[in-house]
Amino acid sequence: xxxxxxxLQSLDYLGTFAFGLSGAMVAVRxxxxxxxxxxxxxxxxxxGGTVRDMxxxxxxxxxxTDPTYLCLALIAGLVTFIAYHAVERGLSALILFDAIGxxxxxxxxxxxxxxxxxxxxxxxxxAALTGVGGGVMRDVLAREVPIVLRxxxxxxxxxxxxxxxxxxxTLHVMLDVMAPVAAALVVxxxxxxxxxxxxxxxxxxxxxxxxx
Amino acid sequence: xxxxxxxLQSLDYLGTFAFGLSGAMVAVRxxxxxxxxxxxxxxxxxxGGTVRDMxxxxxxxxxxTDPTYLCLALIAGLVTFIAYHAVERGLSALILFDAIGxxxxxxxxxxxxxxxxxxxxxxxxxAALTGVGGGVMRDVLAREVPIVLRxxxxxxxxxxxxxxxxxxxTLHVMLDVMAPVAAALVVxxxxxxxxxxxxxxxxxxxxxxxxx
Amino acid sequence: xxxxxxxLQSLDYLGTFAFGLSGAMVAVRxxxxxxxxxxxxxxxxxxGGTVRDMxxxxxxxxxxTDPTYLCLALIAGLVTFIAYHAVERGLSALILFDAIGxxxxxxxxxxxxxxxxxxxxxxxxxAALTGVGGGVMRDVLAREVPIVLRxxxxxxxxxxxxxxxxxxxTLHVMLDVMAPVAAALVVxxxxxxxxxxxxxxxxxxxxxxxxx
Numbered sequence: 001x002x003x004x005x006x007x008l009q010s011l012d013y014l015g016t017f018a019f020g021l022s023g024a025m026v027a028v029r030x031x032x033x034x035x036x037x038x039x040x041x042x043x044x045x046x047x048g049g050t051v052r053d054m055x056x057x058x059x060x061x062x063x064x065t066d067p068t069y070l071c072l073a074l075i076a077g078l079v080t081f082i083a084y085h086a087v088e089r090g091l092s093a094l095i096l097f098d099a100i101g102x103x104x105x106x107x108x109x110x111x112x113x114x115x116x117x118x119x120x121x122x123x124x125x126x127a128a129l130t131g132v133g134g135g136v137m138r139d140v141l142a143r144e145v146p147i148v149l150r151x152x153x154x155x156x157x158x159x160x161x162x163x164x165x166x167x168x169x170t171l172h173v174m175l176d177v178m179a180p181v182a183a184a185l186v187v188x189x190x191x192x193x194x195x196x197x198x199x200x201x202x203x204x205x206x207x208x209x210x211x212x
Numbered sequence: 213x214x215x216x217x218x219x220l221q222s223l224d225y226l227g228t229f230a231f232g233l234s235g236a237m238v239a240v241r242x243x244x245x246x247x248x249x250x251x252x253x254x255x256x257x258x259x260g261g262t263v264r265d266m267x268x269x270x271x272x273x274x275x276x277t278d279p280t281y282l283c284l285a286l287i288a289g290l291v292t293f294i295a296y297h298a299v300e301r302g303l304s305a306l307i308l309f310d311a312i313g314x315x316x317x318x319x320x321x322x323x324x325x326x327x328x329x330x331x332x333x334x335x336x337x338x339a340a341l342t343g344v345g346g347g348v349m350r351d352v353l354a355r356e357v358p359i360v361l362r363x364x365x366x367x368x369x370x371x372x373x374x375x376x377x378x379x380x381x382t383l384h385v386m387l388d389v390m391a392p393v394a395a396a397l398v399v400x401x402x403x404x405x406x407x408x409x410x411x412x413x414x415x416x417x418x419x420x421x422x423x424x
Numbered sequence: 425x426x427x428x429x430x431x432l433q434s435l436d437y438l439g440t441f442a443f444g445l446s447g448a449m450v451a452v453r454x455x456x457x458x459x460x461x462x463x464x465x466x467x468x469x470x471x472g473g474t475v476r477d478m479x480x481x482x483x484x485x486x487x488x489t490d491p492t493y494l495c496l497a498l499i500a501g502l503v504t505f506i507a508y509h510a511v512e513r514g515l516s517a518l519i520l521f522d523a524i525g526x527x528x529x530x531x532x533x534x535x536x537x538x539x540x541x542x543x544x545x546x547x548x549x550x551a552a553l554t555g556v557g558g559g560v561m562r563d564v565l566a567r568e569v570p571i572v573l574r575x576x577x578x579x580x581x582x583x584x585x586x587x588x589x590x591x592x593x594t595l596h597v598m599l600d601v602m603a604p605v606a607a608a609l610v611v612x613x614x615x616x617x618x619x620x621x622x623x624x625x626x627x628x629x630x631x632x633x634x635x636x
Contacts, residue, residue: 028407030569042549045355050479057271059481060540067543074277074545081625116272121286125254141560143569145242145355155247199578200245201293202494267474269483328484331491333498337466348565357454357567367459412457413505 004160004176008104011183015101016069018112020045021087024140027077028084030142034077040138041072041077048133052126052184056116061128088100099190102158106131110162111169111179126157127162131186137180153193153200216388220316223395224327227313228281232257232288233306235350239289240296242354246289252350253289254282261347264321264338268328269414306421314370316394318343322374323391332378339374340367342397365405365412373398428600432528435607439525440493441601444469444500445511445518447562451501452508454566458501465501466494466623472539472557476533476550480540523581523614527607530582534589535603544590550613551586555610577624585610 023044027037046063053061063069066169080087085092113123132155139146165182169175192198235256239249258275265273275281292299299306321342325335344367351358377394381387404410447468451461470487477485487493504511511518533554537547556579563570589606593599616622 032569035583035624036570039579054266054478055271055273055276056482057269059479060542061479064479064537064540064546065550067545070545070549113276116276118272118276121279121282122276124280125275140352140564141570143355143567145244146353148246155251160248200247204599229590267483267485267488268477269481325488328488330484330488333491334488337487337494352564355567357456358460358565367463371459412459 004179007107008179011100011104012108013067013068013072013095015104016045017072017076018094018097018101019134020073021080022098022135023073024077024080025084025087026142026144028080034081037081038074038077040141041080042073043141044134044138045069045073045076046134047137048105048130048135049109052112052130053135055126055129056112058112064197090110096191098186099157100183102131102154102190103186106158106161106186107165107183110165110182111175114166114169120170123166124159124162127165130160131155131158139204153198154190156200157186157189157193160189216391220320220391223312223316225280225284227316228257228308229284229288230306230309230313231346232285233292234310234347235285236292237299237412238350238354238356240292246293249293250289251284252353253292254285255344255353256350257281257285257288258346259349260317260342260347261321262343263309263329264324265339267338268324270324307406308403311369311399312395314343314366314402315373315398317420318370318373318398319377319391319395322377322394326378326381332382334369336374339377340370343367343370346383358402365410366402368400368412369398369405372401428603432532432603435524435528436532437492437496438521439528441496441500442518442521442525443529443558445504446498446522446559447497448501448504449508449511450562450566450568461505462498462501463567465504467565468558468562469493469500470495471561472529472554472559473533475557476536476554479550479553480536487497487517518616519620520615523611524607526554526555526578526582526614527572527585527610530585530610531589531603531607534586534606535593538590538593543619544594547590548583548586551589552582555579555582577622578614580624581613581617583608584613606633 020041021190022042024037027040030036032040046069048212049062053059088210106127112130113126118126135154136146160181164185165178168178168181223248232253236249236253238256239252242248258281263272318339322335322339324342325338330338347366348358354390373394376397377390379394380390444465448465450468451464454460456464470493473486473577474541532552534547534551536554537550542550559578560570585606589602590611592602592605
């Protein structure tokens with residue numbers, strides 16, 4: 001039992017670091033200063049979970065008492081700031097870590113939502129928020145249309161994982177089984193979608209691109 | 213008494229659906245994929261109320277235990293994704309429903325703020341946040357300067373309604389009277405302002421348009 | 425003791441007003457209507473503290489029971505809307521008030537975080553959020569890349585002040601000493617950095633400016 005939660009915790013830290021790197025990379029590309037890089041790393045790494053905890057009323061939230069999260073995010077920012085090209089060369093490892101983070105964040109979000117007695121669809125929404133919220137904030141701050149809203153299977157992986165997790169837990173499958181299964185499913189879908197260039201359907205192309 | 217709250221609840225659902233359609237329409241125009249359309253529909257429909265509940269410390273919030281809100285938002289997203297042109301042809305109905313949503317959201321926000329013993333100006337602020345918050349988030353995610361900050365009487369309708377509601381409640385008028393009166397006032401101002409092209413004053417035009 | 429908290433409160437109000445002016449000035453430059461100016465003034469003035477209170481679970485938050493904050497923000501908006509050029513001519517006073525606001529907001533944020541038993545790094549993060557959060561929201565709503573993420577020592581002043589405050593409090597220095605010292609430090613760094621054009625390091629310039 002202890003082993004399992006230690007592994008989950010370690011993967012959670014790994015994901016936080018990977019999310020931090022992804023935020024910092026966007027900041028460096030946008031030529032932000034060292035503070036901007038630190039902020040974007042932090043927001044990307046902990047933003048989704050922070051909003052989830054605000055909605056669920058979890059006080060203190062996950063990073064207020066455990067300094068590891070903020071430290072990892074800041075280290076990720078600093079590393080990227082100093083050695084952007086080295087981080088970029090390790091992109092394939094980053095994509096793997098990022099997928100692991102997505103999987104772990106999804107499971108943690110779904111689990112906390114179920115603990116709070118959220119209805120099924122709210123469980124999926126809060127899991128997705130935990131997984132992709134930080135990335136959306138990163139893109140808003142960097143003045144991009146959030147990448148997850150445009151053309152990636154990123155969030156879908158998260159949603160499928162959350163549904164499977166919710167379903168298993170509702171059928172009383174043990175948490176120790178469902179958590180790794182659902183997380184692994186997210187990682188698998190994410191990596192496969194990337195490898196084979198899956199895309200979600202877009203709206204019909206006849207829609208006029210008028211500003212509202 | 214039961215009838216009244218059933219009507220309010222029904223109009224709240226109607227408004228949620230209309231807000232969801234408006235979010236989804238922006239997403240389709242921005243050529244987002246099906247997930248992006250779902251997110252923008254959801255954020256527009258429930259975003260304002262979610263932030264209000266976070267500020268008020270309402271846990272669980274309104275959509276965590278009643279799945280109807282998220283379902284309506286997602287259905288609105290899906291309908292718009294599949295049949296954008298049909299939704300657009302129904303624009304006049306959409307505008308009516310949207311105005312109804314604005315009225316109901318305003319009253320619910322003002323009421324919850326008064327229940328939490330907020331001061332008068334905070335009641336108005338929280339009512340306005342409930343009414344226009346979702347639309348502002350929609351526009352931020354879609355990389356528009358939020359439309360309510362630019363040139364619509366949209367938010368003013370909301371503010372007038374909230375003031376009237378607060379005033380009536382302070383004078384001990386019954387909730388069953390004030391809620392429909394204030395909501396109807398919001399709807400009326402909104403529809404009249406649209407019909408007669410009312411505008412709020414803009415700053416003097418001699419201001420230099422310098423980037424800060 | 426009473427005197428001290430009265431002074432802190434007064435400076436807090438002064439800072440709120442200055443932050444409100446800075447938000448309203450951006451809104452006027454962006455040609456927003458009177459409602460948009462009011463919203464940007466309000467969000468800039470109280471946005472950082474509002475998110476801090478949501479994270480800390482402080483309900484009711486600071487502006488729900490004390491109407492002064494929202495009133496000051498709205499007056500700042502109105503003044504700027506009516507007399508933009510006068511406000512701009514008073515820019516050097518505004519910069520001083522803004523620096524005072526930054527100092528006071530930082531100390532209040534750090535103090536509330538310590539009261540909530542946050543770890544050291546979370547204290548600094550919440551202090552920085554209180555100080556710069558409103559300005560970041562202002563820039564997101566006005567569709568700018570947030571200025572604090574680009575090229576100012578703004579946030580660094582805040583961080584240094586928060587670290588000194590946390591350090592002093594941990595060494596059991598009295599609050600009445602540490603609060604003014606830390607706030608004054610923030611103000612000093614801010615004003616000196618502006619006068620002497622200090623800049624934080626940017627990433628190496630060879631980074632490709634590729635859209636992600």
